[in-house]
Amino acid sequence: MDKGAKIRCNSQMLPKLKGKRVCLLGRVTNIDKSQRACYIVSSDEKSVKVIMKDQILNYPKNICEIYGMVDVNCNIICDSFTCLDDVEDGHEAFDFSTYDQAINLAHNFPNFYVTK
Template sequence: MNGMESGPKQRVNGSMLSHLQGHSVCLLGLAKNVDTNGMSFTLTTSDNMDVQVTMREPLNEYVSGLTEVHGEVVSPKGVMCSNYVVFAEDASAQFNMDLYNTAVETISKLPSHYMVTAAKSG
């Protein structure tokens, strides 16, 4: 998908969105319920929250399974998508969502120990 914003995004789960409105994030989960017009779908996040993902332009492919969404938080349960990645079926089947969620929460609780944004060289 075109329109990818540059720079790293903070990895989050669904419960973190309410504190990040207006911020660019990276959200991973299982895509489902694609709207018939292709302008939105639901993403069940690593902490089992359903988030409405709105597209800037209609999807040109079927989206399901393990999906990573990059975009701006527009509401506590909504993201405006700027880019997405649908992972292969075998990756979806082997992915440990609970372990991923633990990692996201740990990084969030200990931000000084994990680099979330790129450092400027200078």
């Protein structure tokens, strides 16, 4: 089943993306007691609740890219996720600030960054 294009976003963009499929990149900071949700700090340094379809058996580490749909409360209902290694020679390798700038540019100039 093709779920279509996913819009890359940060937490501040979620209210405008309700009902749409998104891709959110961030760091996992906490797992809910139910083990069916986790919290991710996105590239704009705000926390987003991610609701999983199944119980979280392995704690997602480092940076995770979450794919799912934004619900009415601006949570993400996760379809799938990918975890990335973020440590290179003992230092953080990923620059969230630059990534956030790129996301903002893509949203400010949608004709140049087509997601469909």
